[in-house]
Amino acid sequence: MFIERADLFLKLMNQRWTLTDGLANGMSRLLGTFGIKSGTLLDLCCGNGRVSIFMVKKGFKAVGVDMSKTFIEDAKRKAEQHGVVKAVTFLEGDVRKLKNVINPALQPFDVVVSAWTSIGLYSKEDDLSMFKQARQLSREDAILFVAETTHTEYLSIKFAPTSYTQVDDMVMLENRKYDPIKAWANTSWTFYSKRGNDLEYVDRVDLEHHVYSLSELSALLRKAGWETIASYGNLSTLQPMTPLTSMNIVAKAA
Numbered sequence: 001m002f003i004e005r006a007d008l009f010l011k012l013m014n015q016r017w018t019l020t021d022g023l024a025n026g027m028s029r030l031l032g033t034f035g036i037k038s039g040t041l042l043d044l045c046c047g048n049g050r051v052s053i054f055m056v057k058k059g060f061k062a063v064g065v066d067m068s069k070t071f072i073e074d075a076k077r078k079a080e081q082h083g084v085v086k087a088v089t090f091l092e093g094d095v096r097k098l099k100n101v102i103n104p105a106l107q108p109f110d111v112v113v114s115a116w117t118s119i120g121l122y123s124k125e126d127d128l129s130m131f132k133q134a135r136q137l138s139r140e141d142a143i144l145f146v147a148e149t150t151h152t153e154y155l156s157i158k159f160a161p162t163s164y165t166q167v168d169d170m171v172m173l174e175n176r177k178y179d180p181i182k183a184w185a186n187t188s189w190t191f192y193s194k195r196g197n198d199l200e201y202v203d204r205v206d207l208e209h210h211v212y213s214l215s216e217l218s219a220l221l222r223k224a225g226w227e228t229i230a231s232y233g234n235l236s237t238l239q240p241m242t243p244l245t246s247m248n249i250v251a252k253a254a
């Protein structure tokens with residue numbers, strides 16, 4: 001999905017840009033309450049750079065890492081369009097080998113962000129290692145956000161086996177399966193292109209991932225050196241996290 005059909009996922013990613021100003025406002029407001037008004041942010045699995053670029057506009061520097069060449073190239077283009085090239089660095093690389101990807105000159109980080117369910121894609125050991133490495137690359141008083149992430153309680157109440165999304169001339173049908181015992185989600189995305197009143201099949205891509213609960217992820221973060229201090233349903237409004245909202249975690253370097 002993120003490498004071979006990055007062109008298709010990019011359309012969905014671009015749609016998320018419209019939600020990002022609110023997210024960045026909420027994160028910078030919260031960071032202000034910890035005395036962090038500037039500094040450098042590490043954007044894990046940054047996609048095409050929306051979180052990095054919006055946080056640069058809030059006065060931060062940012063380093064985004066993603067394994068998809070297509071997304072990193074688009075992120076660099078967007079940094080130019082937004083006039084923030086000097087304050088942001090986008091690196092193509094694997095977050096499981098974060099310490100090899102990040103040049104020492106770019107560290108230490110004041111803020112780390114993992115946005116839009118960019119966890120659970122591999123093993124729990126891989127997630128632990130990623131958050132541990134991020135902690136080792138960060139300052140003693142750094143803040144971590146795990147933002148806009150799905151969680152087990154949400155899927156137990158709001159699980160929808162099918163849904164569709166339309167972005168411009170692309171229609172995407174999602175067929176989902178969820179195993180609550182293993183907390184394992186499988187989504188099959190079928191992409192169609194609109195041709196008048198008809199839909200023309202483009203491709204099908206499967207994506208599987210582990211789904212965390214708030215307590216399970218907090219325990220994993222603690223092992224990685226991050227202590228969860230708050231959870232929200234939405235970082236823009238700071239509404240409380242409930243089974244009907246997404247999961248947004250704020251953690252402090254321990």
Ligand SMILES: C[S@@+](CC[C@H](N)C(=O)[O-])C[C@H]1O[C@@H](n2cnc3c(N)ncnc32)[C@H](O)[C@@H]1O
Nearest residue numbers: 002045046047066067068093094095115116118
């Ligand atoms: C759902 S997208 C989220 C993108 C971005 N965080 C956002 O909020 O727009 C998940 C991202 O994780 C990236 N990704 C998946 N595995 C990765 C890995 N091992 N190393 C770096 N990036 C990875 C994908 O390329 C994709 O951009």
